[in-house]
Structure formats: C-alpha cells, structure tokens
Amino acid sequence: MLLDVAKALQAPGGECAFACDEEAPPTTWGGAELCFVSPVKVCGSFVAVKDNVWVRAEVSARMRLPCANCLADAYHDGVASMDVCFSNDPDPDDPDLYALEGHTLRLDDAALGALWLAMPMRVLCRPDCRGLCPVCGANRNVDKCACQLPAEHPFSALALLFNQDELNQDEEV
Numbered sequence: 001m002l003l004d005v006a007k008a009l010q011a012p013g014g015e016c017a018f019a020c021d022e023e024a025p026p027t028t029w030g031g032a033e034l035c036f037v038s039p040v041k042v043c044g045s046f047v048a049v050k051d052n053v054w055v056r057a058e059v060s061a062r063m064r065l066p067c068a069n070c071l072a073d074a075y076h077d078g079v080a081s082m083d084v085c086f087s088n089d090p091d092p093d094d095p096d097l098y099a100l101e102g103h104t105l106r107l108d109d110a111a112l113g114a115l116w117l118a119m120p121m122r123v124l125c126r127p128d129c130r131g132l133c134p135v136c137g138a139n140r141n142v143d144k145c146a147c148q149l150p151a152e153h154p155f156s157a158l159a160l161l162f163n164q165d166e167l168n169q170d171e172e173v
Contacts, residue, residue, distance in 0.1 A: 001042065001111060005086075006103035016055075019043040020107070028044035029116065031064060037075065038062040040109050044082075053086045053100055059111045059146040068122035068129035070139050084110045137154075 001022040004123040008016050028034065042059025060079045067074040086100040098110055130140035136149035 001105040003082060003105040003107055004103060005048065005053050005105055008046055008053060012048040012050070015045050015047045017045045023111070024061070029119065032066045034063055034065045036061050037064050040111055042107055051088045053105060055084050055086065055105065059114045061115060065123055067125035067129055069124055069129040070141055071132070072125045072139065074123045074125040076119070076123045078115045080114040080116035082110055086138055122173055
C-alpha cells in the first residue's frame with residue numbers, strides 16, 4: 001500500500017486527507033492461518049514536519065481465521081487506529097519509526113501492525129461456541145456425542161480439594 005506524500009513535503013505543516021485500500025495476502029497469526037476477506041482499508045490524514053511525515057488513520061479489514069474453540073471458520077471485523085511517523089533517517093532500534101522512501105510511504109507494515117494490536121486474544125465463530133469434544137473430537141456445535149469425560153483428568157485433584165474443604169466446613173458447624 002503506497003501513499004504519495006509529495007504535496008505535503010512541498011508545503012510542510014499542511015494536513016492532507018487520504019483513503020486507500022489494498023488486498024492483503026494470507027498470513028499467520030497466533031499459529032493459525034489468517035485470511036483477509038476484504039481489502040485492508042486505511043483512511044486518515046498526513047502532515048509533513050521537517051524531514052518526517054506523520055500519519056493518523058483508521059485501519060479496517062474483515063478477516064477469517066479458525067475459531068479458538070472448535071476450529072471452524074470465524075470472522076473478525078478488525079478496526080484500529082494508527083498514529084505513526086515516517087522519516088528519511090529512521091532509527092533501526094525504534095520499531096515505531098518507519099522509512100520514508102523519497103516521497104512515498106509504504107503503509108503495509110504500519111497498517112497490519114495496528115490491526116494485530118487490536119485483535120482479541122481469542123476469536124470465536126459465535127459467542128456460545130461449545131468447542132470440540134475432548135474425547136472424540138466432534139464439533140459440539142454440530143454433533144451431539146455420547147462421550148463421558150474421563151474421571152481422571154488434569155484438574156481432578158482440585159475437585160477433591162474443593163470437596164474436602166466443604167466437608168471440613170460442615171464438620172466445624
């Protein structure tokens with residue numbers, strides 16, 4: 001996603017509005033494949049100050065990735081704000097300072113970075129997703145399985161402690 005800022009560089013201090021969108025290739029997020037269902041849209045403004053160009057914009061895109069519970073397709077409408085600086089002399093140790101290449105800005109990294117920061121920790125196919133059966137692996141949103149959870153599971157010791165605490169409280173009374 002390229003943005004021509006020659007007009008702003010010729011008249012520093014003047015704010016210029018812009019809007020652009022571009023298809024983004026699939027990528028990996030949280031170990032899963034993330035596909036962009038719609039173009040990544042960036043709308044905002046930029047202003048030149050000395051050798052820097054400041055960009056303030058809103059980034060949006062519709063994304064498809066596996067549900068965190070059942071692995072079916074889940075959709076997320078990502079919206080994020082970005083406030084970034086592009087410089088002719090970027091500092092390699094500052095990840096928030098992007099390179100200004102002549103009079104062109106490459107917005108891809110900044111826009112996708114803003115979307116990643118705004119992503120929720122878990123994306124679900126629906127709010128009441130029941131997930132996969134831990135025994136047979138069936139999608140419990142689609143199939144009803146007759147599986148019984150094993151009596152011995154990683155948290156069974158906690159259940160015993162909880163029951164002992166209840167018994168101790170009953171004896172004290």
